[in-house]
Amino acid sequence: GLPERVTIYEVGARDGLQNEAAIIPVEVKAELVRRLLAAGLPAVEATSFVHPRWVPQLADAEQLMTALHDQIGDAGRDLPVLVPNERGLDRALALGLRHVAIFGSATETFAQKNLNRGLDEQYAMFEPVVARARDAGLDVRAYVSMCFGDPWEGPVPIDQVVAAGRRLLDLGAGQLSIGDTIGVGTAGHVTALVGAFVEAGVPVERLALHFHDTYGQALSNVQAGLRAGVTTYDASAGGLGGCPYAKSATGNLATEDLVWLLDGLGVEHGVDLAALVQTSTWLAGHLGRPSPSAVVRALAGQ
Ligand code: HMG
Ligand code: MG
Numbered sequence: 001g002l003p004e005r006v007t008i009y010e011v012g013a014r015d016g017l018q019n020e021a022a023i024i025p026v027e028v029k030a031e032l033v034r035r036l037l038a039a040g041l042p043a044v045e046a047t048s049f050v051h052p053r054w055v056p057q058l059a060d061a062e063q064l065m066t067a068l069h070d071q072i073g074d075a076g077r078d079l080p081v082l083v084p085n086e087r088g089l090d091r092a093l094a095l096g097l098r099h100v101a102i103f104g105s106a107t108e109t110f111a112q113k114n115l116n117r118g119l120d121e122q123y124a125m126f127e128p129v130v131a132r133a134r135d136a137g138l139d140v141r142a143y144v145s146m147c148f149g150d151p152w153e154g155p156v157p158i159d160q161v162v163a164a165g166r167r168l169l170d171l172g173a174g175q176l177s178i179g180d181t182i183g184v185g186t187a188g189h190v191t192a193l194v195g196a197f198v199e200a201g202v203p204v205e206r207l208a209l210h211f212h213d214t215y216g217q218a219l220s221n222v223q224a225g226l227r228a229g230v231t232t233y234d235a236s237a238g239g240l241g242g243c244p245y246a247k248s249a250t251g252n253l254a255t256e257d258l259v260w261l262l263d264g265l266g267v268e269h270g271v272d273l274a275a276l277v278q279t280s281t282w283l284a285g286h287l288g289r290p291s292p293s294a295v296v297r298a299l300a301g302q
Helices: 012-019 026-038 061-067 086-094 108-115 119-135 158-170 187-199 218-227 255-265 273-287 294-300
Strands: 007-010 099-105 139-145 175-180 207-211 232-235
Touching: 007 255, 012 026, 026 061, 026 273, 086 099, 086 119, 099 108, 099 119, 099 158, 108 119, 119 139, 119 158, 139 158, 158 175, 158 187, 175 187, 175 232, 187 207, 187 218, 207 218, 218 255, 232 255, 255 273, 255 294, 273 294
Parallel strands: 007 232, 099 139, 139 175, 175 207, 207 232
Antiparallel strands: none
16 A cells, blocks of 8 residues: 655745845845745755855855854754755854755766766765764764766766665665656656665665656656655646746746645645645746646636
8 A cells, every 4th residue: 555644844945045146136036935935845955055146046055054043053944954064064053954865976977067976986975974963962864966867978877876875875865866857757667766766775775755746647657656665756836937037947846746736535634735835826927937837727716
């Protein structure tokens, strides 16, 4: 059977907004995060402590997390941030943040393009980040990207993905998010990949699935993940993100679409769909374009 309950890990403020062409004021970002928390999302990834030249959309990371300070700490909720290196971790520690995520690649080319490092060099960069974060009592998630296909290298062998993911977990990360960065994966591939991780000794509870909906396969892929026992799914409110140069391209799986599927399957998630749709509709006003999510369009039009 399917899991009774899953965790939705919201990435809209980070993965979504890092890809939006529009410049969003920091006050609007803070309100977005607060609304997502209020809608019941248990983990809201807020921003990235990366080099501002690499991701100018998130150059206000310090200001945003300062604005959200009352949400951080024992009384607060999970507001993870991306940290690629020790410099990023230092910035997160200086603000008292408690949840960080490193992000590795399964392919050599994307490691170079995204991190300016080779495959082996990426682990060397992450190793002290994870060690120091854990010493400081932080929770560490690891992403592995290009798990289904890579725009430069084509299809990515399952063994290569499992090897990369295991190395990231072996560094000491608690959870591994398996990323279909370009949204080319299909359900059978999900089943095979999750099965290969489990066969390699990784407990299914430590896996999360991160789908981009470029080819419209994300919901079908979630179903394959559910059948394989995966209980954490990344999604972005309203399906934020996508390429600013291709209007029809979509971003992450929309959180509303995921919630609609889970409700239909009777899988618990704890998220208030109406509040989420209101949030995505409100944000669409700031982005200057409607949400690409079918569920948002259907419910907002009522
Ligand atoms: P680099 O140029 O090799 O950095 O970039 P460096 O280590 O050589 O340092 C150069 C300068 O940058 C130094 O300054 C550092 O202090 C500074 P200088 O001494 O010259 O004045 N610097 C920093 N400043 C602020 N914050 C930092 C930082 N690090 C160095 N953290 C680096 C290497 C990793 C920094 C760069 O490649 C980078 O920032 N990459 C981030 C790319 C990114 O954010 N991509 C999007 C997220 S991944 C994703 O979206 C996929 C995911 O969603 C899953 C999926 O879909 O598959 C997670
Ligand atoms: Mg992503």
